[in-house]
Amino acid sequence: MAATQTKTVTNGTFAHGVHPPEHKEFSEDRPIEVMPSPVKVMLPLLQHVGAPSVPVVKAKDAVAAGDMISKGGAFVSAPLHAPIAGKVLKTAVSTLPNARHVQVVPIKADGEQLEGQALFDDVLGGEWSYEGIAQRDPQEITDAIAAAGIVGLGGAAFPTHVKYTRNDEKPVDTVLINGCECEPFLTPDYRVMLEAPRAVVAGSLLVGRAAGAKTIIIGVENNKPRAVEALREAAAGTGIQIAVLKTKYPQGSEKQLITAVLKRATPLGGLPLDVGVAVSNVGTAAAIARAVLRGKPLTHRVVSVTGAGIREPKNLLVPIGISYRELIDFCGGLKPEAARIVSGGPMMGFAFANLDAPITKGTSGITVLTDADVRKAEETACIRCGRCVDACPMGLVPTKIALAARAKDVDLAQRYHIMGCFECGCCTFTCPASIPLVQLVRTGKAQVIASQRQ
């Protein structure tokens, strides 16, 4: 394993990648607004990687804000908590933007709710003290994270306590806190870094303590100088380093971030843990601070509602389980030229049509794209120009894999390491022949998995 690196990184980066238009201008200067408390929320039992959670309430139960609604169904799972006070309704089924049909527990609002500035202060605002963090028991921190139902808020929604459970065979020497936010349009992490930098730093110190890491580094792209400034100030004297990275997509991908900051290559098919690293998003860090220092579960998150197709782009602090429709509505509704509604950012997010679906823990934003954004030329033949090879951050040959997938040639696809693709979409973005490369790679991966089952 590589030695711990202590030098401060400036302009770190990874090989290849692309430069999509950033379009942060729609929402980056909009301070986080608190969404008015909804009349109803729907909590999907599976909104994370792993096993679905198991309900501990039944219909007609009265719950207070923060009460547990379901418990983790396995080690890799996460419990759910009520974001509002109210009454539990009968379990229903909803279709999430990722096309999964999941069971949801609806809660109808009833009684006094925490609103406005009071809610903001409870979640992100107020004082964040770093005192005593270094003396805390690591296991207690991890247990608090697990009990609070915290999962990665960057989008993947991997249960956070799993990453920070001590593993003597694979010790973690470095914790990376991911503030890159490389997806175009999205700004929730940016606003959290600006408005609650001390919560981010407190959370970073807590997971560093939990993992027993010697080094804690927060990575931010160089298109967010104000966030870097805010974090530097908040982290002064804590020993936390701020790594300023080149603005390039997908800098916020775990493996690319580790390469850029630490120059370590995560083994193909492996985890950051294999190179002694644990990675969490800045929003996750803030949620961890709240869970451990204030004893509050994960019930709210910051969501950007942005894009040229939305009337008033905003950053909103919303209860998990509120519907997409209410958020779009609160931002003035869609413009006539809106063409596609995406859960997440435009590079890896899911386009969907069911606006009644609930926001989940992993929802970082709603990006409403217009015809001008999504206009795409007709597919033409591959001229083997190799631009996808130059774009692929994993060093693959996307055109070969995609054409192998189209020909259902599983062997050829595997010879070109199809399973190394994490579907960032750089190849499709850059292809001059408009070939749906990453889309074909996805079908190819399904073919590989099917052939392995046989």
Add this chain to the structure above:
Amino acid sequence: MTEQTIDKATLSETPAPVIHVSPSPHLADQSLTTQRIMLDVVIGLIPVVAMALFVFRLYAVKQLAISIVSCLVAEALFAKMRGRELPLKDCSALVTGIILALSLPGPAPWYVGVIASFVAIGIGKAIFGGIGMNIFNPAMVGRAFVMIAFASALAASGYQDVNSSVDAVTQATPLDTFKQTGAVAPLSALFLGLTNGSLGETSALACLIGGIYLCIRRSASWEIPAGVISAALVLGGIANLADMDSGWTVLHHLFGGSLLFGAFFIATDPCSSPLTPRGKFIFGLGVGGFVMLLRLFSGYPAGVMFAVLLMNSLTPLINRWTIPRPLGAQ
């Protein structure tokens, strides 16, 4: 309550937005198309064409007109025969036409250009399945065909017309002169391109200007010309050291003949060259190596065409050898 508000928001304007779904990514680099890459090649060829027109006058006008028109007609004809939509908008036939014309001698008779064009588009490209499917560089397939079919028109003597009013055409080509008499052309003439030769090959300067533009635009991969030039420098350097008295130095090798034209405009055809940066460099080394071998040891003074075709046939193998190691692979 919320539904009412969104209805108001959407109905207050007409027409209401039409929302559709699609898998990610939802953005594409709209400035980058196949047509744009081909247009870049045409732009990169401008200095070369300008120099050809300046040095060869009406010879260049004639060959360019014949080849471009023939290639476009052939493209349309073969597309019709295959029941395909007219593919002229990708501009690849235009590029083939220009490069073919620039690789021909000025005095070659008109039917040489016509036949070469039809072979280039038909046998070089259409029968493989059109753009992107061809194994060989179409322009070089066409040129190879006429080189064998009309040997005298494309032999060293075919370049020369002693009665011509155009200066350059009255002389023999510099490489041929050197082979026959040992006389060495001045380096400055080779660099500027005031000598006889195929229309596009004479000016090293024009090829460098256009070629560097192509590489900066990334419409040609720099690894290929880098490979060609490296191989020429090494082998030319060795030949230079082995025979210090000849006067034909390594720089003559570099600026003479169609080495630079081939390196920047012919070998860089994406369809018939490898995919990965490492593969491209190996391909370039191979082209440069074969050019030097043919120059030093064969009867053909200029071997770019054969070198490119040979390496084209090795491209699938090179692709197989140079599957890149993914990030984190053992």
